[in-house]
Amino acid sequence: MNRTLILLVAVVILGAGAYFLMSEEKQGTVSSVVGADREFSVPREDVYKVFLGDRNGNRTTLTRTSSGWVYNDEYPARPDAVENLLTAVDKIRMRFKPADAAIPNMIDGLATQGIKVEIYGKDNELLKTYYIGGATNDERGTHIILDGAEQPYVAEIPGWEGNLRFRYNLIGDDWRDRTIFRLNPENITSVSVEYPKQQNKSFRIDYNEAPKVEPFYPLTPRIQKPLQPSRVQAYRNNFEKIIASGFNNLNRERDEITQQIPFAIITVDTKNEDTQSLQLFPIFGKPFVDPKTGTTTQPTEVTGYYGLTHANDFMILQNPMVSKILWAYDFFYE
Incomplete structure (x- = not known):
């Protein structure tokens, strides 16, 4: 009788703990080990440099200066393009975890067509690295994976529908102030x-x-x-x-x-x-x-x-x- 009671209490405690962790993770107040690979956003006020690179050899560095954002340490950056990028960096969230059957194709697409995104802080410290891939079939989500992670996700900006990739994949003069x-x-x-x-x-x-x-x-x-x-x-x-x-x-x-x-x-x-x-x-x-x-x-x-x-x-x-x-x-x- 006592053994049965002890087991019942243990199950209740474990269940309550699991519910608490799941609720906290959903609200974004706790980054658990399980959920750490789905934390993509960086507050825009913390962002001082963004590096973007792809497998075609395109390289972009956007740096915050006292006079505004600069493209590749040479040209004033296009304000609306930088604003689109910073909005994505700040507000990007996981939309859903894909089905296991979809993961191999997602990984392959991210490996061959993904854009590497490195986000740096005020003292040039690396804050976040992830890869942005293609869009879902309905164009409402975008494939993403954190650097070093094994699990890809589908990301979005809450309240906005569309492919996030276009905010990251401008090339050359498209980043420059016109x-x-x-x-x-x-x-x-x-x-x-x-x-x-x-x-x-x-x-x-x-x-x-x-x-x-x-x-x-x-x-x-x-x-x-x-x-x-x-x-x-x-x-x-x-x-x-x-x-x-x-x-x-x-x-x-x-x-x-x-x-x-x-x-x-x-x-x-x-x-x-x-x-x-x-x-x-x-x-x-x-x-x-x-x-x-x-x-x-x-x-x-x-x-x-x-x-x-x-x-x-x-x-x-x-x-x-x-x-x-x-x-x-x-x-x-x-």
Whole structure:
């Protein structure tokens, strides 16, 4: 009788203990030995560096600095791309443990196509390492495994549906900030816009003391109408943020395009003697072939611009963004 009672008490105690551990692990307040291989997140405030690498040789290092995040110790990183990554690093959670039958394929995919993720803290200490794989069939979860673990899982960001991999797998210039001009208007001392094929539209603005607008080419007749100071100031404000839609450095026709006469050359000088410039080359729509006559028509409508920056980057800009700085000489006058 006493033996039976003792066994019953032992079973109750063990059951209560197991329930407590399971409940605590589910709530995220305890990381047990069993659950340690499913703890993937790192608070974003603790993250100072992220390394990403894949089996194709792509290597990315994002580092937090006093002036913002830097890509591969050289270029300002793209803010929205870094934000997407840090959100994943901070909020990633296990969605479910896969069935045993699915594990071999998951392991194989993680080994061959996985992205290695190393997360470092303020003192360059390694905080977490894991591998991000492909998505589940419904695209609502992403395969993941901690470095050194044997059990893969399916991860998610709670409240968000989609493949997490895209937040980690940007390559090369896709991580770079696309901003061409990001200037404090008060620091701009002069702006010149040269239209080689429309010289009478070209101009130069001197913002020292009282702003002056003059023709860029000496032979262009000066406009004798009153200057509109509000337009001169509004134009300078447009250089606070000019952003390209993307880099195009790998374009095979880059050299051929940049050897042509630019549509416009924009040059900005600042108080710290920094000079930034942008050459613009129009992008036209694709030629149209008349099915009846077989004749080819080249569209004259400009759909966007290629831009060559002072840093020798080749970029693509959309019309609404470019129109903010492609003004004409006579627009500043009544």
